[in-house]
Amino acid sequence: MDNKQLMLHAANIRKNILTAVHAPKSGHPGGSLSVCDLLTLLYFEVMNVDPKNPTSSSRDRFVLSKGHAAPALYSTLAERGFFPTDDLCNFRKFGSILQGHPVMYVPGVDVATGSLGQGISAANGMAIAGKLDKSDYRVYTVLGDGECQEGQVWEAAMFAGHYKLDNLCAFVDHNHLQIDGKVEDVMNPTPIDEKFKAFGWNVLTCDGHDFDQLRKAVNSAKSYIGKPTVVILNTVKGKGVSFMENQVNWHGSAPNDEQYKQAIDEIEQYIKTLGGAL
Amino acid sequence: MSNKMATREAYGKKLAMLGETTDIIVMDADLSGSTKTGEFAKKFPGRFINTGIAEGNMMSTAAGIATTGKTVFASSFAMFAAGRAFEQIRNSICYPKLNVKIGATHAGISVGEDGATHQSIEDIALMRSVPNMVVLSPVDQYETYAVLDAAVKYDGPVYIRLARLPIENIYDENYTFEIGKSHTLADGNDVTIIATGIMVGAALQAVNMLKEQGINARLINMASIKPIDKDAIIKAAKETKAIVTVEEHSIIGGLGSAVCEVLCECEPVKVKRIGVEDRFGQSGKPELLFEEYGLTAENIVKQTKILLNK
Numbered sequence: 001m002d003n004k005q006l007m008l009h010a011a012n013i014r015k016n017i018l019t020a021v022h023a024p025k026s027g028h029p030g031g032s033l034s035v036c037d038l039l040t041l042l043y044f045e046v047m048n049v050d051p052k053n054p055t056s057s058s059r060d061r062f063v064l065s066k067g068h069a070a071p072a073l074y075s076t077l078a079e080r081g082f083f084p085t086d087d088l089c090n091f092r093k094f095g096s097i098l099q100g101h102p103v104m105y106v107p108g109v110d111v112a113t114g115s116l117g118q119g120i121s122a123a124n125g126m127a128i129a130g131k132l133d134k135s136d137y138r139v140y141t142v143l144g145d146g147e148c149q150e151g152q153v154w155e156a157a158m159f160a161g162h163y164k165l166d167n168l169c170a171f172v173d174h175n176h177l178q179i180d181g182k183v184e185d186v187m188n189p190t191p192i193d194e195k196f197k198a199f200g201w202n203v204l205t206c207d208g209h210d211f212d213q214l215r216k217a218v219n220s221a222k223s224y225i226g227k228p229t230v231v232i233l234n235t236v237k238g239k240g241v242s243f244m245e246n247q248v249n250w251h252g253s254a255p256n257d258e259q260y261k262q263a264i265d266e267i268e269q270y271i272k273t274l275g276g277a278l
Numbered sequence: 279m280s281n282k283m284a285t286r287e288a289y290g291k292k293l294a295m296l297g298e299t300t301d302i303i304v305m306d307a308d309l310s311g312s313t314k315t316g317e318f319a320k321k322f323p324g325r326f327i328n329t330g331i332a333e334g335n336m337m338s339t340a341a342g343i344a345t346t347g348k349t350v351f352a353s354s355f356a357m358f359a360a361g362r363a364f365e366q367i368r369n370s371i372c373y374p375k376l377n378v379k380i381g382a383t384h385a386g387i388s389v390g391e392d393g394a395t396h397q398s399i400e401d402i403a404l405m406r407s408v409p410n411m412v413v414l415s416p417v418d419q420y421e422t423y424a425v426l427d428a429a430v431k432y433d434g435p436v437y438i439r440l441a442r443l444p445i446e447n448i449y450d451e452n453y454t455f456e457i458g459k460s461h462t463l464a465d466g467n468d469v470t471i472i473a474t475g476i477m478v479g480a481a482l483q484a485v486n487m488l489k490e491q492g493i494n495a496r497l498i499n500m501a502s503i504k505p506i507d508k509d510a511i512i513k514a515a516k517e518t519k520a521i522v523t524v525e526e527h528s529i530i531g532g533l534g535s536a537v538c539e540v541l542c543e544c545e546p547v548k549v550k551r552i553g554v555e556d557r558f559g560q561s562g563k564p565e566l567l568f569e570e571y572g573l574t575a576e577n578i579v580k581q582t583k584i585l586l587n588k
């Protein structure tokens with residue numbers, strides 16, 4: 001898919017993320033906006049998935065290890081046609097399938113997440129099952145940089161290296177922020193790349209908001225044999241909404257009506273500069 | 279007296295007060311804004327330790343600090359404290375009976391929109407099953423203050439269950455609390471309602487509604503879930519012949535189970551356990567969830583009348 005189309009999808013997804021968290025006045029915009037370009041590329045260009053057959057056994061898998069970015073995953077799935085975009089207004093509301101953190105009964109969600117550190121292990125499980133079944137699906141997962149403080153992440157890293165899970169590609173959304181402040185100040189997990197390398201991974205780094213770089217990284221992961229790949233994504237938390245960018249307090253708070261309108265206006269302006277909607 | 283405060287908020291405020299008079303250490307795992315330990319961190323940065331998102335590591339580190347004679351408060355959401363770090367709590371803290379207090383906020387379904395992954399309905403069951411652990415579940419701001427005073431005085435592990443939702447105060451600053459003792463909020467001889475944590479408010483309402491219907495219910499606030507106030511339970515069973523328990527927790531292993539354990543060995547009577555009935559929580563506003571899971575005054579009244587065949 002050409003980059004401009006991807007950018008337009010990403011812009012729609014950003015709008016939907018904001019709509020989703022604005023509706024219940026609850027949710028996590030910051031880390032959803034930082035990961036949404038990656039999700040756009042994966043779901044619109046890379047992954048073998050079919051919205052009409054979301055549980056096909058040969059599909060590629062995706063695990064949102066940083067499950068609080070559910071608005072990004074749900075918005076991407078909706079944009080890709082897994083369920084109606086209108087459903088996003090029910091995010092986090094009583095009776096909605098769109099639970100605060102991803103659940104498997106949402107079409108397109110491959111496993112439930114939300115407790116940090118566990119998703120990457122689940123991704124390992126899917127990858128090793130694929131090897132056992134001699135199935136050629138690929139597994140993608142994305143972690144937060146704060147999430148990398150969980151010991152389980154490194155148990156999983158050791159596992160994937162040990163079993164040479166080259167059908168697995170992990171991403172670290174390195175936006176340098178968590179809840180209590182800068183990741184480097186709270187509990188420094190860096191260098192993240194060197195740690196994965198030491199556990200036997202193929203390690204790449206790229207700009208997490210640049211589709212050419214993302215594409216190149218994902219393709220090189222696909223052709224890399226004998227090791228799992230991790231791509232460290234340099235990202236901006238809150239990307240695409242000026243007043244949310246790099247602001248720790250937008251981790252888990254929803255915009256009020258005025259802020260919501262301002263954010264949507266900004267993204268619509270941006271869509272205009274791209275030459276208009278899809 | 280009628281102002282509202284979440285027990286997590288009271289936890290944070292009280293820690294900041296205790297920081298003045300004691301040399302406690304406070305730990306958190308990247309949730310200091312939500313567990314409200316941030317206030318202590320600001321006032322006493324030298325005695326605040328953030329482990330990052332690493333709850334298991336926090337618990338065992340707290341154990342290590344406690345071996346040097348210090349009192350440590352380790353804080354996270356109930357899910358990630360009692361749940362994620364269960365075995366560290368058991369083996370690093372409780373087995374050697376170290377002086378670690380666990381401040382577990384966001385307990386129960388009243389967490390609301392975050393949904394089931396963050397709604398701990400099993401923590402009382404987990405924590406009270408571990409030898410040496412004391413389990414406390416205060417209802418409001420003042421009981422939280424009193425519970426923390428008791429926890430600091432007590433030498434050994436204490437699990438303190440706290441909620442996210444602001445709660446109307448039931449007590450005032452004169453309230454005192456003793457580990458192992460309950461507090462009777464209403465007298466009555468037709469039935470006894472035993473409640474804990476933020477469910478005490480709904481239970482109190484239910485008692486008033488029942489009174490209007492001619493049923494005199496006793497209400498016991500069981501903030502000390504372990505050790506539990508056996509005497510008060512047995513006395514209530516003898517005098518009122520029927521017991522209803524209410525908790526924002528699974529009916530399996532929580533307050534209801536603890537009360538039944540006492541009753542079936544000492545004074546068997548009819549019991550109705552009101553709580554989350556062996557299912558997960560879900561996203562939604564707390565009030566709607568209380569409704570869905572039967573944690574309302576109306577349902578307490580209804581279930582009490584069914585129990586009494588009225």
Ligand SMILES: Cc1ncc(C[n+]2csc(CCOP(=O)(O)OP(=O)(O)O)c2C)c(N)n1
Nearest residue numbers: 031114115116144145146147177178179308
């Ligand atoms: C085991 C566990 N502990 C704590 C939390 C609460 N929590 C949710 S998001 C978050 C911070 C995550 O930071 P990061 O991984 O950097 O995410 P991002 O910046 O991409 O949003 C925390 C502590 C959780 N969900 N799971």
Ligand SMILES: [Mg+2]
Nearest residue numbers: 145146177178
């Ligand atoms: Mg981050």
